Amino acid sequence: MNQIIEVINLKKVFGENAAVTDASFTVKEGICFGLLGPNGAGKTTTMEIVEDIIAASSGEILYQGQPRGASFREEIGIQFQHTSLLNFLTVEETLLSFHKLYQHPEDLDLLIQRCDLTPILKRRNNQLSGGQLQRLMLALALINKPRLVFLDEPSTGLDPQSRRNLWDIVRNIKAEGKTIIMTTHSMEEAEYLCDEVAIMDMGSIIAWDTPARMIQTHCKGSSILLPESAFKMNLDALPFTWKRRDKTIVLETTHVPDGLSKLLSLDIDLTEMAVHSPNLEDVFLCLTGKGLRD
Amino acid sequence: MNFKRMWAMFTARNHEFFRDRAAFGWNFAFPFLIIVGFGLIFGGKEHQQFKIGVWSAKAQIDFTGSTVPLSFQQGKYLQFINFTSQAAGEEKLQHHKIDLLLDTQSPGHRYWINDSSPQGYIAEQLFLASFLDSSQHLADKQVVKGVQIRYIDWFFPGILAMNMMFSALWGVGYVVVQYRKNGTLKRLKATPLTPLEYLSAQMLSRIFLIMFTIIVVWIGSNLIFHFQVHGSYGALALIFFLGGLSLCSMGLVLAARGTSEEFTSGILNFITWPMMFLSEVWFSLEGSPAWIQAIAKIFPLTHLLTGARKIMNDGATLADVQSECLILIATTLICLTIAAKIFSWNE
Numbered sequence: 001m002n003q004i005i006e007v008i009n010l011k012k013v014f015g016e017n018a019a020v021t022d023a024s025f026t027v028k029e030g031i032c033f034g035l036l037g038p039n040g041a042g043k044t045t046t047m048e049i050v051e052d053i054i055a056a057s058s059g060e061i062l063y064q065g066q067p068r069g070a071s072f073r074e075e076i077g078i079q080f081q082h083t084s085l086l087n088f089l090t091v092e093e094t095l096l097s098f099h100k101l102y103q104h105p106e107d108l109d110l111l112i113q114r115c116d117l118t119p120i121l122k123r124r125n126n127q128l129s130g131g132q133l134q135r136l137m138l139a140l141a142l143i144n145k146p147r148l149v150f151l152d153e154p155s156t157g158l159d160p161q162s163r164r165n166l167w168d169i170v171r172n173i174k175a176e177g178k179t180i181i182m183t184t185h186s187m188e189e190a191e192y193l194c195d196e197v198a199i200m201d202m203g204s205i206i207a208w209d210t211p212a213r214m215i216q217t218h219c220k221g222s223s224i225l226l227p228e229s230a231f232k233m234n235l236d237a238l239p240f241t242w243k244r245r246d247k248t249i250v251l252e253t254t255h256v257p258d259g260l261s262k263l264l265s266l267d268i269d270l271t272e273m274a275v276h277s278p279n280l281e282d283v284f285l286c287l288t289g290k291g292l293r294d
Numbered sequence: 295m296n297f298k299r300m301w302a303m304f305t306a307r308n309h310e311f312f313r314d315r316a317a318f319g320w321n322f323a324f325p326f327l328i329i330v331g332f333g334l335i336f337g338g339k340e341h342q343q344f345k346i347g348v349w350s351a352k353a354q355i356d357f358t359g360s361t362v363p364l365s366f367q368q369g370k371y372l373q374f375i376n377f378t379s380q381a382a383g384e385e386k387l388q389h390h391k392i393d394l395l396l397d398t399q400s401p402g403h404r405y406w407i408n409d410s411s412p413q414g415y416i417a418e419q420l421f422l423a424s425f426l427d428s429s430q431h432l433a434d435k436q437v438v439k440g441v442q443i444r445y446i447d448w449f450f451p452g453i454l455a456m457n458m459m460f461s462a463l464w465g466v467g468y469v470v471v472q473y474r475k476n477g478t479l480k481r482l483k484a485t486p487l488t489p490l491e492y493l494s495a496q497m498l499s500r501i502f503l504i505m506f507t508i509i510v511v512w513i514g515s516n517l518i519f520h521f522q523v524h525g526s527y528g529a530l531a532l533i534f535f536l537g538g539l540s541l542c543s544m545g546l547v548l549a550a551r552g553t554s555e556e557f558t559s560g561i562l563n564f565i566t567w568p569m570m571f572l573s574e575v576w577f578s579l580e581g582s583p584a585w586i587q588a589i590a591k592i593f594p595l596t597h598l599l600t601g602a603r604k605i606m607n608d609g610a611t612l613a614d615v616q617s618e619c620l621i622l623i624a625t626t627l628i629c630l631t632i633a634a635k636i637f638s639w640n641e
Contacts, residue, residue, distance in 0.1 A: 051484065053480065054640070084477040084478045089309055094306075097302045097303070098485065101486060101487055140481070
């Protein structure tokens, strides 16, 4: 698989604040690549440098092995986290305006259908709900049939239904062979959509792999959660490493069936049991010692 | 330069402007109200230049029994205001509310003036001159020949140009900074659109709106004031068009960078106010120091107004105003080039 983007030793300093201290990664063509991290980790800055929206303080970005040229903007689509459109234009007029900016635009009817914009075509941009605006922004990002799509926190502020719809659209884009680079702080979103993820913290890439391998590498086991009232014995006698979280006892195990067998043999009531499998948030916790939303 | 992209931005901005009812309405209402207001104040027969306080015991002005000369009582540009006490009149005189206070019943023609008032000095001279014998030949009066230019005909191009200046500088400069601040420009940066295409579209959109406004305001005002245009309407439209372009391009330079609306407002005020006062919108700079007249020449508004007044009031042709046209074209090209060079979509 060819590399579509190479980021080499990227640094970005705003005044005395270093937003990106050292970021290097590559993105293969046709995959969905996720940049994960808490707010302020440097994800958006990194993304905007790669998009050629802001300039790097140092480092290099290669697009298909070459420095980004004049055709770069014809071949990419961007959905920004914070941006705006002309308030008094309708959705249809906005699409038409952007359509004229490209040499080889997408078929508008197809795009309208894909992003489910038909019911709101005559509505003005300032009358759209958060979900409708996100769909329009996504349509604008796809209006030039881009090879590479950037999505910056695409589901922020969306209700669960809208988020799920958005994810379906993103998966369809990927199915067409387009490359997607997205930032998110939703682990669920990253695990659902991304083929590869890079975790950023304090302006650096601290891990980069597929979600499954990353979890496998950094989190060795699962947790069995039981209410404290389920135990009629001295907890220190348990054959587990355990910790108390409020009134819940969290038991660590490398193999859940074995753990359950042991609990049953101790005649412990498992009615209110829950099993927690490790996810990317646990990976982040393992790597940094803090939660994603700290 | 891609004209398809430019056209897309041009039409988008026009849609935006025409649908913003408040801004759209104000663009027409402002110049129209100014013209009508000033037309009524300065162009009407009721216009008074000097205010003369009259002190008498009567409830209204009454010169019966007074020996104040009739030529003063019926003097042009004099407005008489009645006071029932000397103290009330003096108080107004002290605060420059009136220019001269007169005791109409005093046999010695007592009057009061405020020594620090230039208006008071002139009013005093008028009062004293009214006692001279008018049949005595003191000076040789001549009346200017040719077409008399009414004040409203001199004033009208100034108001149109002033409105054009505000519309161009604020409508382009301020709006572009707003677009930068709210991220609209950032979204456009992600497309193949170039700064020159975007700025040219903004400039042309605004000039289109300005010319449209001028035509509507002209037609509306003309119904009331029946303006006298001695030159050609085509030449007049051209000089306004070139003036609008140069003012819009100035606005683009101001908006080329920055995200602070407050700072931009300050800069726009810093430029528009001196330009308005020094470009002869309201009054002529004739007789003012040479350095002030030199500064006035920096502003495109000065050249626009000079050209427009030459055409409208003096019947000048395009050949007569070619220097003004060339200066306006040069200003446009220089400012547009600078704006495109230093323009930033998001900083």
